[in-house]
Amino acid sequence: MDRSVFELFRLDGKVAIVTGAHAWLGYDIACAFAEAGADVIITSRNVDSIRETAAQIGEKYHVDTLALPLDQRKYENVQKMADAALAWKGHIDILVNNAGGGSGKTEGDFLKRDPADIQNLIDINLTGSVFCSKAVGAMMAKAGCGKIINIASISAFLARDRRTYHLHNKMEQPVDYAAAKGGVVGYTIDLAAVMSQYGVYVNCISPGAFDKGDQPEGYSQAYRDKVPLGRMGRFGIDIKGAALLLASPASDYMTGANIVVDGGFSIWN
Template structure:
């Protein structure tokens, strides 16, 4: 089975792969021999990330600065990635994000902020998949992993946010991530004749230095009684879906949440 997880000779694009879960996924693919392209808007961050991965894992790395909300930019990114090694094997649509620093309460949230979140998380993933998918179809091989969220499958009790003075998750983020999960299923059917697999990972809450009260409340709602651990808990799911070990898996949403969504 070790051979099924070996990614030597493969090339992966991870959008937004310079930090947090994106970086973790880039690292695990690199650990198993994959050449890594990190694509995002901020050159300094993605350059540092690719330099660190190259140094730590000894694989070839590249960074591409682009804006995934633009179809032209996505096409340029895909062309640059393809020209690097003449093939793209894996795409992880990780770029997006949540609320930022704007007003998150639904009744007070602006249309501009709603549109920005949906465009970044949903439209951006579609545009990247379209651009990179063209090359995968030509080669009749590809693994596409879309990053969803448990926000796309369960509602959120915002009392633990207000109680702990933490910015709440906006409804439009949940809408975008539900769209990501839905598009994953239909893209899986669309790409199946071309041997291109499309799956999604829906993480639960991962600890990012949140207030202790919030962490305790969230953990109490989770059967495993903890939040996800950075540097660890997302890696196995990403490696499985990116590797030949998942060759008979497509259209699946792999939930990584410690059981949070099972008890609602």
């Protein structure tokens, strides 16, 4: 049965969870889903920071939205969030495991790094993602359908030249971030195999650097010089297409895939 290409990318009647969606890539993904017709649940460790964001998305795209608190480092928090999400509309169709982040203001040098910071970063970026996939994935398996999208990074398969950081007085990206994101890519592949029997698709997106405007200009220029497209990713634009593809019927013959969104950075490095 033929379907129009525009219909293939619609999400009308779907309910999507996007973790860590108060800003940046998570926010863009939530907006893309809402514009395509999905009702959207967004999470953050501080629910006060996303209530206004959820309301703004709902008003702009004329969909229902819900803000839920989530510290995904503990499974009981994840299960509580998943139960609340399911109770909201009675089904969950899409899960985007976006919550995570780098070292923040902690020491990035691996040999100087506090083990507690290493554990925390891995818990947020990897363990929490696995926890969310387990809790929500069980609900999807019971329903016989669903799409799980994990946000990894090109750091999962590409080492960084630390000299560039030092030259431009920028804090290093910690090794444990690469470990966590490598784990995200690895578990995406195996989870896709596990969940296929239940009609649940599992895919991954590995972004390169996106321009938050907070990097030393020398570092930003050095990075852009290593990208075939000559720039960093653009918020509000460059992540939306890949995310919508993986969430929509347009990707119904894709599972276990990792889409790289990096302007070509990884093909030159």
